[in-house]
Amino acid sequence: MKILKIAKYQISETKKALMSYYLIIIVIAFIMSTFMIRIGHGKENVSIGGLDFASVIFIFVVGITGFSDSFKFMQVNNITRKHFFQGFVISIFPITAFMAALDILINRLTNLFSVNNSLFTQIYLRQDSIARANPNIINNFIWSFTVLSFFAILGYFISLVYYRSNMITKIAVSVSPLIILSVLGYLNGITNGVISYTATDFLQLIWGFKHGYNPYVAVLTMTISFILLSLFSFLLIRKVQVKE
Amino acid sequence: MSTIEISNLTKCYGKNMALNDLSLDITEKKIYGLLGRNGAGKTTLLNLMTNKIFPTHGEIKVDSETVFENENALRKIYYMTEKGLYPEDMKIKDIIKWSSEFYPNMVPSRAFELAEKFDLDLNKKYKGLSTGYTSILKIILTLSSNAEILLFDEPLLGLDANHRDMFYKELIHHYGNTPKIIILSTHLIEEVADIIEEVIIIKNGKLVLKKTTENLLSSGYTISGKAEDVDAFIQDKKVIGTDTIGRFKYAYVLGTPPSKENDQVDKMDLEITKLDLQKLFIQLTNS
Numbered sequence: 001m002k003i004l005k006i007a008k009y010q011i012s013e014t015k016k017a018l019m020s021y022y023l024i025i026i027v028i029a030f031i032m033s034t035f036m037i038r039i040g041h042g043k044e045n046v047s048i049g050g051l052d053f054a055s056v057i058f059i060f061v062v063g064i065t066g067f068s069d070s071f072k073f074m075q076v077n078n079i080t081r082k083h084f085f086q087g088f089v090i091s092i093f094p095i096t097a098f099m100a101a102l103d104i105l106i107n108r109l110t111n112l113f114s115v116n117n118s119l120f121t122q123i124y125l126r127q128d129s130i131a132r133a134n135p136n137i138i139n140n141f142i143w144s145f146t147v148l149s150f151f152a153i154l155g156y157f158i159s160l161v162y163y164r165s166n167m168i169t170k171i172a173v174s175v176s177p178l179i180i181l182s183v184l185g186y187l188n189g190i191t192n193g194v195i196s197y198t199a200t201d202f203l204q205l206i207w208g209f210k211h212g213y214n215p216y217v218a219v220l221t222m223t224i225s226f227i228l229l230s231l232f233s234f235l236l237i238r239k240v241q242v243k244e
Numbered sequence: 245m246s247t248i249e250i251s252n253l254t255k256c257y258g259k260n261m262a263l264n265d266l267s268l269d270i271t272e273k274k275i276y277g278l279l280g281r282n283g284a285g286k287t288t289l290l291n292l293m294t295n296k297i298f299p300t301h302g303e304i305k306v307d308s309e310t311v312f313e314n315e316n317a318l319r320k321i322y323y324m325t326e327k328g329l330y331p332e333d334m335k336i337k338d339i340i341k342w343s344s345e346f347y348p349n350m351v352p353s354r355a356f357e358l359a360e361k362f363d364l365d366l367n368k369k370y371k372g373l374s375t376g377y378t379s380i381l382k383i384i385l386t387l388s389s390n391a392e393i394l395l396f397d398e399p400l401l402g403l404d405a406n407h408r409d410m411f412y413k414e415l416i417h418h419y420g421n422t423p424k425i426i427i428l429s430t431h432l433i434e435e436v437a438d439i440i441e442e443v444i445i446i447k448n449g450k451l452v453l454k455k456t457t458e459n460l461l462s463s464g465y466t467i468s469g470k471a472e473d474v475d476a477f478i479q480d481k482k483v484i485g486t487d488t489i490g491r492f493k494y495a496y497v498l499g500t501p502p503s504k505e506n507d508q509v510d511k512m513d514l515e516i517t518k519l520d521l522q523k524l525f526i527q528l529t530n531s
Contacts (some may be wrong), residue, residue: 005345072329077346078294156492241297
């Protein structure tokens with residue numbers, strides 16, 4: 001029961017930001033649709049898209065900010081780290097389900113007046129104009145839900161890594177992606193593009209568009225990644241202490 | 245009835261040993277004073293008792309259950325931390341509301357009643373509170389938590405004399421209604437001396453003593469009078485400290501107080517009073 005209360009608290013902490021975010025998204029969608037109706041010269045020539053990519057960024061930020069303040073408040077209320085973590089993980093699902101549903105709703109509504117391609121449509125239905133015009137809502141929802149959930153736990157995991165790190169580790173963690181990319185870039189150069197080819201191949205495989213277009217491959221990838229990141233986050237949270 | 249058992253507790257921060265093999269049992273419903281100089285290990289001990297930090301060695305149990313990551317044991321304790329751990333942008337009424345979600349025995353109406361008494365604005369955000377009102381909020385939450393064990397770490401921080409007086413009254417009222425283990429960690433020893441029933445003194449991470457206040461204060465006495473008379477009286481006594489104000493002198497002496505009929509006391513017109521807890525504390529924790 002206490003875990004559900006913790007989840008309820010986490011959701012309530014996100015509610016305000018979520019409302020402000022969707023208010024902005026709805027206004028942008030409305031302005032863009034109006035703009036397109038006025039100067040778009042018909043649906044065929046101009047389209048908008050990627051609005052739901054903002055949701056991915058938003059939920060990632062929710063994940064990043066979901067740890068520090070909540071952890072302190074849970075500590076003052078003598079909540080164990082295990083329950084705090086479980087509460088956070090449970091809180092992700094209603095938020096991401098709500099966001100996935102609302103993203104689809106906004107997308108469908110704006111499609112009544114203009115062409116608004118969602119991320120899902122752009123990735124998986126770009127080859128099929130009939131399916132693109134009328135995408136499968138269930139597939140779209142499940143895909144969006146798992147992708148958003150993954151990015152929420154990714155943000156949470158990153159914030160935990162930073163929280164647990166001292167200054168030197170923080171710098172190392174921040175700089176390491178640049179170093180890795182530079183090294184890979186160099187290796188790519190001396191191997192005539194083998195690295196970039198392999199990376200593209202791998203990304204296409206895990207996102208489900210290497211052999212045809214199958215969003216459920218991405219759903220599986222995101223689910224496995226979510227479980228792994230949850231486990232790593234739990235290992236980091238087990239002995240975490242409030243910092244000064 | 246809740247009990248706290250602390251066995252062989254050691255906490256190291258790098259090379260610094262904050263607590264050193266400390267063992268302590270707190271079994272009776274009393275108001276305890278946890279005293280010690282700065283850095284003695286008081287806050288470390290309270291943080292360990294509430295699973296905020298982890299021990300290097302040793303164990304703490306509440307009702308025979310470990311406190312580390314144990315919801316059963318932890319829900320019996322409410323800890324008023326010295327640190328401000330509440331969300332900065334949260335309103336006071338929401339802090340009370342959410343705290344009562346996590347402490348089902350907390351009575352929000354009692355918290356609101358205390359807030360009114362202490363003149364705490366419920367619509368203010370936590371970040372808008374002064375140091376004194378931050379302490380008041382934490383006091384209110386602790387007193388209305390209805391937990392079986394209450395821990396106060398520096399509860400008087402930033403409180404003016406009126407609010408300190410109100411705190412003492414509310415604490416005694418609460419304790420009178422529902423006797424429980426209450427641990428007060430504070431440097432204002434003189435003020436709390438009349439409230440605390442048992443004294444726990446730690447020094448350099450070790451337990452120095454755990455004694456009832458009554459027993460501790462009866463281990464000596466204060467003698468006062470003209471400086472030269474007091475000096476003459478204490479010549480062969482074990483004196484733990486003196487204070488001189490003009491020609492008047494106070495001496496804090498260990499041992500059984502002389503009877504009022506004692507010739508020397510009578511002739512010199514000296515006055516015998518209770519030993520001062522703060523003086524005794526200074527003596528015990530000096531060096």
